[in-house]
Amino acid sequence: MTTAVRRRRAPAVEPVETAATxxxxxxxxxxxxxxxxxxxxxxxxxxxxxxxxxxxxxxxRSVATHLGLGGALGLExxxxxxxxxxxxxxxxxxxxxxxxxxxxxxxxxVMQSLTRNPLADPYxxxxxxxxxxxxxxxxxxxxTVLLPLAAFGGAVAALAAALxxxxxxxxxxxxxxxxAGLAVSQLAAAATSFVIFWSATGDSYREILSWLMGSVAGAxxxxxxxxxxxxxxLGTLLASTGSVLDAFxxxxxxxxxxxxxxxRVRWLLLVGVxxxxxxxxxxxxxxxxxxxxxxxxxxxxxxxxxxxxxxLSALCGASFLxxxxxxxxxxxxxxxxxxxxxxxxIGAPVFALLLWRGRRIA
Amino acid sequence: MxxxxxxxxxxxxxxxxxxxGLDAARVSWSTAGxxxxxxxxVTAPAGxxxxxxxxxxxxxxxxxxxxxxxxxxxxxxxxxxxxVVFAGADLLALPRRRRARTLAFVEQxxxxxxxxxxxxxxxxxxxxxxxxxxxxxADDRAAAxxxxxxxxAAGLADREVTTLSGGERQRVHMARALAQEPALILLDEPxxxxxxxxxxxxxxxxxxxxxxxxxxxxxxxxxxxxAQHCDxxxxxxxxxxxxAGAVGDVLVPDVxxxxxxxxxxxxxxxxxxxPVLTFSPR
Numbered sequence: 001m002t003t004a005v006r007r008r009r010a011p012a013v014e015p016v017e018t019a020a021t022x023x024x025x026x027x028x029x030x031x032x033x034x035x036x037x038x039x040x041x042x043x044x045x046x047x048x049x050x051x052x053x054x055x056x057x058x059x060x061r062s063v064a065t066h067l068g069l070g071g072a073l074g075l076e077x078x079x080x081x082x083x084x085x086x087x088x089x090x091x092x093x094x095x096x097x098x099x100x101x102x103x104x105x106x107x108x109x110v111m112q113s114l115t116r117n118p119l120a121d122p123y124x125x126x127x128x129x130x131x132x133x134x135x136x137x138x139x140x141x142x143x144t145v146l147l148p149l150a151a152f153g154g155a156v157a158a159l160a161a162a163l164x165x166x167x168x169x170x171x172x173x174x175x176x177x178x179x180a181g182l183a184v185s186q187l188a189a190a191a192t193s194f195v196i197f198w199s200a201t202g203d204s205y206r207e208i209l210s211w212l213m214g215s216v217a218g219a220x221x222x223x224x225x226x227x228x229x230x231x232x233x234l235g236t237l238l239a240s241t242g243s244v245l246d247a248f249x250x251x252x253x254x255x256x257x258x259x260x261x262x263x264r265v266r267w268l269l270l271v272g273v274x275x276x277x278x279x280x281x282x283x284x285x286x287x288x289x290x291x292x293x294x295x296x297x298x299x300x301x302x303x304x305x306x307x308x309x310x311x312l313s314a315l316c317g318a319s320f321l322x323x324x325x326x327x328x329x330x331x332x333x334x335x336x337x338x339x340x341x342x343x344x345x346i347g348a349p350v351f352a353l354l355l356w357r358g359r360r361i362a
Numbered sequence: 363m364x365x366x367x368x369x370x371x372x373x374x375x376x377x378x379x380x381x382x383g384l385d386a387a388r389v390s391w392s393t394a395g396x397x398x399x400x401x402x403x404v405t406a407p408a409g410x411x412x413x414x415x416x417x418x419x420x421x422x423x424x425x426x427x428x429x430x431x432x433x434x435x436x437x438x439x440x441x442x443x444x445x446v447v448f449a450g451a452d453l454l455a456l457p458r459r460r461r462a463r464t465l466a467f468v469e470q471x472x473x474x475x476x477x478x479x480x481x482x483x484x485x486x487x488x489x490x491x492x493x494x495x496x497x498x499x500a501d502d503r504a505a506a507x508x509x510x511x512x513x514x515a516a517g518l519a520d521r522e523v524t525t526l527s528g529g530e531r532q533r534v535h536m537a538r539a540l541a542q543e544p545a546l547i548l549l550d551e552p553x554x555x556x557x558x559x560x561x562x563x564x565x566x567x568x569x570x571x572x573x574x575x576x577x578x579x580x581x582x583x584x585x586x587x588x589a590q591h592c593d594x595x596x597x598x599x600x601x602x603x604x605x606a607g608a609v610g611d612v613l614v615p616d617v618x619x620x621x622x623x624x625x626x627x628x629x630x631x632x633x634x635x636x637p638v639l640t641f642s643p644r
Contacts, residue, residue: 118475243494246486250472250535256432257469258542259462259490304476307497 028302035315042319043098046326047090051333054082062086096219097325097339098318099227100284105298105317106235107273108291109310113245114269115174121292122277125177125270126184128286130158131278132212133188133195135285139208140199147211148226148282155278158184163270173252177270214287214340216325223283230279231314238272239314241265242306249304287340289347290317290324296354383408383577384429384546386446391421391428392436398424400601406546406579406594408449411565411572413588414581415612416598417622422581423470425598426548429579430467431458448546448577462490466539470550474523480534481519484509487541502541509540513567529560536567547571549580553587565591589613589637597621613637619644 048054058078064070065077066087078086107122115124123129134154138146166173166180196208216223244265247255256262294317295309302308321339324346328339384406391399399421406412414422427433429446431454446453453461466487474483487509488502498506510516513533518526523534532552539547552568553561565587572578572593582588588595589609596606599621605612615626622641629638 116475240495243489243492243496247489249474249476249478249483249486250538251474253427253432253467253469254472254486256458257430257462257467258486259459261458299477303482304474304478305482 028308031301031312032308032315035312035319039098039315039319039322042322043094046094046322047086049326050090050330052082052085054086058082059086059091063091092221092224093216093219093325094322096216096223096227096283097321099224099231100216100280100287101290101294101321101324102314102318103227103231103235103276103280104287104291104321105294105313106231106238106310107277108317109295109298109306109313110238110241110245110269110273111291112295113248113306114266115178116248116251117174117178118296119292120178121288122273122280123185123286123288123291125162125181125274126158126188127155127274127277128281128288129185129188129192130154130156130161131281132286133158133192135211136192136195136208139204139211140195142204144207151282151285152278154188155274155281158188159271159274159278163267177266210338211285212340213338214285214343215328215336215338216284217329217336219283227280227283230276234272234276234279235314238269238276239310241269242308242310244269245306245310246304285338285340287321287343289340289343289351290321293347293351293354294320297350300354300357382449383410384446384448384579386429387444389425389428389444389446390436391424391433394437398601399428402598402601402603404429404579404596404603404606406577406596408545408577409572409575410578410593411568411591412577412579412594412596413592414579414596414598415585415588416604420598421601422598423550426467426550426579426581429453430465430548431461432467459490462542464544465546465548466542466544468535468539468547468549468552470554472535476524478523479519480510480515480521480523480526480537481506483523483534484537484541487538490542505543506537506541509537512540512570513537514563527560529556529563532556532560532564533567536564540571544576546577546579549578551581551583553582553584561587585613585618586639589639590631590634609637613639 044056044059047059048056061070061075062078062083063086064073064075065083069075070077077083104122108120111120111122111124112118114120117124131151131154134150134152134157135147138144138150143150162177162181162184165183166176169176169180196205210217244260247258247260252262255265295313298309298313298316302312321343324342325339328342329336331337384404386405387403389399389402389404390397402421402425404414404425414425416422424433428444444454448464451464453465456464484506485498485502488498488505491505492499492502507516507519510519513536515530515533515537518530518534523531526534536549536552549568552564556564561584568578568580569591582592592609594607595609595612597604597612597617604621605617614628618624618626618639623644624641625644627640627642629640630636631638
């Protein structure tokens with residue numbers, strides 16, 4: 001062995017690079033507890049922000065009371081008005097934003113890795129366009145109660161169309177998947193525009209626009225339950241596929257050579273992403289940029305290994321969307337802007353900065 | 363696995379079915395009605411470096427991919443009873459993860475845009491050895507370090523793969539394959555696009571593997587390199603095996619000239635005594 005590997009050239013080590021990047025990576029596991037603490041603090045603080053002077057202690061009192069721990073902890077219940085503000089309005093909204101942000105970030109990581117496309121986001125397979133079409137149809141018809149169901153149905157129908165189209169061409173490869181998604185997406189977008197153009201008037205126009213930009217303004221505990229359960233079940237399943245996604249680092253063939261059943265894994269993960277995204281979109285509309293940018297930002301901290309990237313993206317996505325939504329409802333108070341505008345306004349410059357600094361992600 | 367400890371005596375250029383190496387028979391593959399591989403029989407003895415040769419489009423890459431189990435089945439669904447046996451086991455019937463612990467495949471161009479370090483890239487080779495939910499164990503890291511040492515790339519461990527030169531990247535891909543601790547390694551043009559020193563590095567690594575008892579089968583474009591470094595060669599043309607056996611039997615004008623449409627002269631290397639091939643137009 002020694003003769004065979006005898007070196008003939010000087011070892012090519014560049015000390016600068018060695019010191020910079022991986023050093024930061026080795027400590028990257030610490031980001032996980034830090035991000036978890038930040039998320040809890042974010043939720044508690046974000047609930048206090050807005051009209052009516054609430055404190056973190058007030059929030060804590062309300063939560064403890066509703067969980068039936070008030071007596072045990074010796075806490076006075078909050079007054080009816082502030083309690084309603086915390087428990088009925090702000091907490092559901094903040095928690096929905098957190099769940100949606102976490103889910104979108106995880107879906108974004110999975111889609112980017114699975115399609116090996118740095119521009120992939122959770123909506124790549126036409127999910128947002130499908131959901132939008134479903135939502136706009138019921139909004140125009142005045143059946144607002146059916147909105148979540150219609151949005152979810154639209155997303156799943158778009159996914160089925162995209163995967164069906166990709167499968168009809170042949171094996172489900174990343175390129176075919178993306179192209180099929182694009183076709184479905186364009187078609188659904190055209191149909192949506194047509195419906196709006198043809199029949200939307202006054203209020204429904206505004207409602208539609210707000211939904212298309214993405215918003216958690218109307219979130220209730222039902223929204224928390226739907227988005228939360230979807231994230232806990234599907235998000236946890238997706239986040240546990242780190243090793244499998246790692247295997248795709250050098251492409252499909254490399255993954256297959258490492259014993260990964262590539263076609264089956266791609267199907268399962270795409271369907272998982274679609275169901276989770278569909279559930280989230282049904283509650284919040286199609287909030288852009290979170291699923292695109294968060295994965296890139298977190299990857300700069302952790303490197304490309306998914307075991308850390310997935311959970312950390314979830315935590316960061318949750319905190320990010322809570323703050324984005326807090327801005328959306330406070331910056332122009334008493335008017336609100338759709339949170340999608342805020343995520344785009346923050347996301348686009350941040351993305352440009354990341355591209356400029358990283359220069360390698362795309 | 364067994365590779366590390368096996369002390370197989372290197373079998374010098376054995377033709378015919380080896381008792382302990384790769385033995386594939388009747389391998390066919392077709393796409394869109396075109397037969398790319400037509401009943402190929404190929405053997406690669408354990409402990410030897412076998413070269414898979416042939417002109418462009420002769421089916422070298424497809425054959426390696428079929429043997430590695432990474433090629434989708436023929437689109438007409440035929441397989442004509444192909445049999446791929448390694449060390450007595452039917453490779454294509456093995457569960458994927460077990461196959462990935464026996465066989466490693468180094469493809470021709472595997473690239474990534476992701477910010478992955480060399481050590482992390484090599485650790486990917488440990489995926490078939492651990493539960494999908496587990497992280498890297500100390501064993502995994504030790505195996506990755508051993509693999510990096512074996513390709514003389516320990517100094518690259520913390521570099522990002524995207525910053526490496528072609529030769530360095532090729533050694534890292536080999537290390538990733540070695541981290542799988544395979545008994546059989548298949549390589550598709552491992553010397554492609556490399557400068558001559560890097561080509562020799564790659565072939566030296568293959569020789570060291572063979573000396574440890576690993577079965578090595580590499581598709582090579584360069585007949586001259588094959589003549590210098592292989593024990594056993596298989597020559598493909600138009601999806602069929604034209605000749606197989608020891609370098610001295612296959613890499614001769616009578617065999618090569620009709621396949622490549624050139625005129626071949628065989629000289630003798632003044633130092634190693636191995637055949638040196640030169641070519642001129644016919």
